[in-house]
Amino acid sequence: MAKDPQLPQIPCEIQKEILPDKDLSVLDILKFRLPAAARSNNGSFNHSQKFLSTLTPTLTNIEEIRTIPTPPLAVLDELVKAPELLSSQSVLCLHAPGFVTERLPMWTLSYWVQVFHLRPLKKKWLDAEESLQKQGHSKQRTDDTKGLVSQVQNALACISWAGDIKGFSASISTIHLTTYLTREWFTDEHENQMLYLLQQEVSRERREDGINVCDTFFMKRLIDLQQDEDGPDRYATGANYAWLREKGQELATGVLDMLVTIANIGSNHWVAIIIDFKSSNILYGDSMGSTIDDDVEKALTWWIHQHTGKHFTKGYLPITRQRDGHSCGILAWTALAHYLFPGTYSLVNAGLVANERLRMFLRVSDRHNEKVSKDYNSQNFVINEKKVFRCNGRGIRIYCSSS
Numbered sequence: 414m415a416k417d418p419q420l421p422q423i424p425c426e427i428q429k430e431i432l433p434d435k436d437l438s439v440l441d442i443l444k445f446r447l448p449a450a451a452r453s454n455n456g457s458f459n460h461s462q463k464f465l466s467t468l469t470p471t472l473t474n475i476e477e478i479r480t481i482p483t484p485p486l487a488v489l490d491e492l493v494k495a496p497e498l499l500s501s502q503s504v505l506c507l508h509a510p511g512f513v514t515e516r517l518p519m520w521t522l523s524y525w526v527q528v529f530h531l532r533p534l535k536k537k538w539l540d541a542e543e544s545l546q547k548q549g550h551s552k553q554r555t556d557d558t559k560g561l562v563s564q565v566q567n568a569l570a571c572i573s574w575a576g577d578i579k580g581f582s583a584s585i586s587t588i589h590l591t592t593y594l595t596r597e598w599f600t601d602e603h604e605n606q607m608l609y610l611l612q613q614e615v616s617r618e619r620r621e622d623g624i625n626v627c628d629t630f631f632m633k634r635l636i637d638l639q640q641d642e643d644g645p646d647r648y649a650t651g652a653n654y655a656w657l658r659e660k661g662q663e664l665a666t667g668v669l670d671m672l673v674t675i676a677n678i679g680s681n682h683w684v685a686i687i688i689d690f691k692s693s694n695i696l697y698g699d700s701m702g703s704t705i706d707d708d709v710e711k712a713l714t715w716w717i718h719q720h721t722g723k724h725f726t727k728g729y730l731p732i733t734r735q736r737d738g739h740s741c742g743i744l745a746w747t748a749l750a751h752y753l754f755p756g757t758y759s760l761v762n763a764g765l766v767a768n769e770r771l772r773m774f775l776r777v778s779d780r781h782n783e784k785v786s787k788d789y790n791s792q793n794f795v796i797n798e799k800k801v802f803r804c805n806g807r808g809i810r811i812y813c814s815s816s
Contacts, residue, residue, distance in 0.1 A: 420493060420498075420522055421518075423520045423523050424520065427520070431475060433531070435574075437575075438571060438573065439538055440566075443538055445535070446479065447535060448481060448483050450484075450485065450529075451483065451484055452485065463497075464492055464505045464507055465501035465505070466501060467501060467502050468502060469516070471503075472512070472517055481512055483525040484525065485508065488508060501519060502519065503518065534588055537588050537591045541590075541594040542594075544596070545565055545771075548767055553764065555768075565771055568775060572587060572590070578777065579780075580780040581605075581777075582605070587781075590778065594774060599742030601628075601677070604683060607773060608627070608629070610776055611750060612626035618754065623670035625669050625672050625673065635712040636709070669690070671690065673687050673749055678706050684697065684741070684745055685698035685748040686698075686730075687730060693721075695728065696729065697727060697729065700744040700745065701734075701741070731748065731751070732745070732748035733747070733748070735766075743761070743766060743773065744761060747760060
């Protein structure tokens with residue numbers, strides 16, 4: 414159900430009390446109380462009964478209103494579309510046995526709609542927090558696990574529950590951070606966040622080595638191109654293939670020497686790929702132990718030959734074998750990190766994959782917090798005696814102020 418801008422607005426002073434501020438931390442939102450939802454099959458009301466009244470409200474106490482469950486989704490959906498909405502003065506509580514005689518302010522309807530949208534977000538954080546607690550009390554936990562859990566809990570006190578993750582090339586909601594704390598499968602968003610962090614490390618530590626870390630869409634574009642009936646014929650001139658052509662040219666001419674990426678196989682599995690143009694070799698790491706995927710091999714062979722006229726050999730990229738159905742994403746990333754930085758990263762112990770997910774959460778959240786802090790400082794004035802310093806992100810400008 415979409416939010417309706419025509420719904421009665423909640424007064425600002427009331428909204429501050431009954432709805433969570435976007436700047437609340439994750440730990441704060443976990444403690445924030447939202448009303449439960451009435452069950453649609455409890456037999457206590459009929460959908461055909463009217464929930465809107467032309468009479469004035471009888472109950473306006475905010476704390477009492479917050480204890481009343483919201484109507485079932487089917488009822489709420491009918492209410493926001495009801496023609497009588499504009500002429501009504503109050504909302505009835507036919508769905509709540511203890512309040513059937515009460516009439517609530519019209520803004521309650523907007524409150525219920527917003528609660529409907531907030532519940533799944535809060536549940537995601539609750540599930541993540543529960544998973545974190547289980548890891549902290551698991552019999553398989555190590556001292557490392559306990560330390561990581563503690564660090565994550567501290568981080569959750571600093572991250573806003575809503576808004577976007579800052580500091581990355583793509584802007585996605587902070588709700589995506591919950592996946593790192595659970596056993597959920599990593600999506601493109603998570604893989605690309607990790608690849609972005611790896612590219613930043615390459616830029617700092619191996620800037621002169623001609624290594625390019627590409628996002629997951631590289632292989633998707635390449636496979637789509639190769640499987641398109643007209644794609645290969647249009648590759649040399651098509652504007653939508655310009656980026657692929659440029660990347661191929663940089664690798665073929667030695668501007669870059671190596672392309673590193675993670676690819677999706679069958680829409681449910683991640684594999685690690687390294688294309689070394691210096692040694693004319695393709696390294697492929699699959700945590701399930703499979704050899705190179707046919708579509709990946711065909712697309713890479715075709716693309717490489719277009720730019721070099723060569724056929725690269727295929728080799729094995731060392732990678733941990735997974736023992737579950739959700740760890741391929743972090744294992745593929747660790748295989749790349751270990752290959753590029755063997756002195757910093759080791760291949761993951763298959764029994765401790767959850768620890769690596771927590772470490773990645775901390776890396777992503779640290780970058781987010783650094784970016785948030787930088788943005789905050791760039792928008793604020795710091796007063797120092799007779800001078801005002803404005804941090805604008807490009808240096809510091811000094812303005813003289815009066816004594």
